[in-house]
Amino acid sequence: MGILDTLKTKLAPAKDKVSDFAHQHGDQFEHGIDRAARMVDRTTKGRYSDKIESGTGKAKHAYDRFSHRTDGGGADDAAPPEPPPTA
Numbered sequence: 001m002g003i004l005d006t007l008k009t010k011l012a013p014a015k016d017k018v019s020d021f022a023h024q025h026g027d028q029f030e031h032g033i034d035r036a037a038r039m040v041d042r043t044t045k046g047r048y049s050d051k052i053e054s055g056t057g058k059a060k061h062a063y064d065r066f067s068h069r070t071d072g073g074g075a076d077d078a079a080p081p082e083p084p085p086t087a
Helices: 003-024 026-043 049-067
Strands: none
Touching: 003 026, 003 049, 026 049
16 A cells, blocks of 8 residues: 555545535535635626636536535436437
8 A cells, every 4th residue: 555545544534524514514615706706807807707707617516526515406416318229
């Protein structure tokens, strides 16, 4: 077992605690992300609105994955599409 494996096993309980904490305070996180995005958009006078919106979406998606949220109904929670019928 290498050093990286040892670190992963020792940090697993801490990761679970942080994940639970993130899951409990999801609304505050999303509010903070939205607030920061509005401030940056105002500061840049709307020049980078599309990039800010994209970054905000990516941050929220990463947060959802980290906190193991399944109540969001996102695309990751859906079943994969069925393959097309063969003729």
